[in-house]
Amino acid sequence: MNAQPENTRLPKVCIVGAGCSGFTTAKRLKDYGIPFDCYEMSDDIGGNWYYKNPNGASACYESLHIDTSKWRLAFEDFPIPEDFPDFPHHAQLQQYFKDYVAHFGLRPHITFNTEVTEAKRTGDGLWAVTLSTGETKLYDALVVANGHHWDPRMPEFLGAFEGDEMHVHAYCDPFDPIDMRGKNIVVVGMGNSAMDVACELSQKPIAKRLMMAARRGVYVIPKYHKGEPLDKASAPAWMPLKLQKALGRYAVKKIIGDQTRLGMPQPDHRPLDAHPTVSSEFAIRLGSGDIEIKPNIEAKLGRQVRFTDGSVEDVDVIIYATGYNVSFPFLKDEAVKVENNHVSLFKRMMRPGVPNLFFMGLAQALPTLVNFAEQQSKLVAKYLAGKYALPSEEEMWRMTKADEALYTGNFYNSARHTMQLDFPHYVRQLMKEIAKGEARAKKQGGKLPVPARAEEAKQKAA
């Protein structure tokens, strides 16, 4: 679709954040001629994928390669460079993002070095958005795209530690922010951050000892199978999710075999009942004796750590790869509360009863988040342009609960499993919902669900 000229009859939108969820939404709004401003607290786009992002929110480390293959993360309307490797480095992804933003002329719409410090609804339902410049601006709709891998979740263990402690969010490389050479290191967690960092630091020239504290075993899935990226072999989206998972479980078990031989505790769940941990290197490091698996930390004892099996080890550094909190520090709205790292949202975007607020990329979409909001934004743009009408509030809640049960129901209880979803299945359902909503909108004569009032209100106030 070619970008339409801005249509001032359409609502004016504020987008918070210019990471991949923010700028793909921006592109979609531009296609529909929907006026918008995008605010980014950093000096450039890219969010999490901008290494050493001066906004302090990126969790990127120097050696980070995405664990989703390039075929699965490519934008629908902007091809990924053919010469990219299967699993691009963060710098390549960031370049791909910059090329996308340049190609679609989005940069002039983004105000850099400007943080949204507060967003609240006015008495008449507009959004009053306050910026770090001190200015407050009125918008008809708000798009929250601030990401959810930036606010480190720190576990609490008994006792005190006298060595170095850090969340993996601060990790850059084996020498920054801490020189890890010759150190006894404990990495807490069994997710993808823990795998990448433990494999890197466990190499003989770096750590003296590398222990991973696992409160449960996980299935570590390799990136490749039979010479091809494993994620290329996904089930078709039309297949019922239950059947997809059953086949996936069988495949995972067959491909990875018995990891307990290498020292991994037997997982207390089935394959695919946890957010997938992906690493081809882990089995080598574990099998080579470079990584030792411990149970969880029980207590910190000065320069030692006691684990739940009673073993006590000398430790210099603890790295917490324990995940992230979902938070929107700027959003002041009674209707949206994060409880247990979770917010229920229609199609993981809208709070029923709040017609002009959208959360983009607020999901653990499998296999990736990179091109997820590009799909979600199809509903948002059509809705704001009056071409899609929502179902009733009651129906929105019913669908939301059904989706949550479908997508997260099989995942074990953990703060990291509150918003899992299967990307291809979700998109197929989303397109069906958009088609239904288009029919509803036609019946309603294309009435704008979010009228353009902000500009007029601004002029009145001036």
Ligand SMILES: NC(=O)C1=CN([C@@H]2O[C@H](COP(=O)(O)OP(=O)(O)OC[C@H]3O[C@@H](n4cnc5c(N)ncnc54)[C@H](OP(=O)(O)O)[C@@H]3O)[C@@H](O)[C@H]2O)C=CC1
């Ligand atoms: N290469 C890549 O593309 C990478 C992608 N990522 C992605 O970034 C996101 C965040 O990943 P990550 O940073 O690994 O975080 P996750 O939330 O995925 O994993 C956190 C890990 O810490 C464990 N944990 C949490 N609290 C405690 C505790 N109190 N004691 C012991 N263990 C605890 C969790 O265990 P439990 O399961 O029991 O809750 C889990 O193993 C994911 O979507 C991931 O896929 C991350 C790194 C690299």
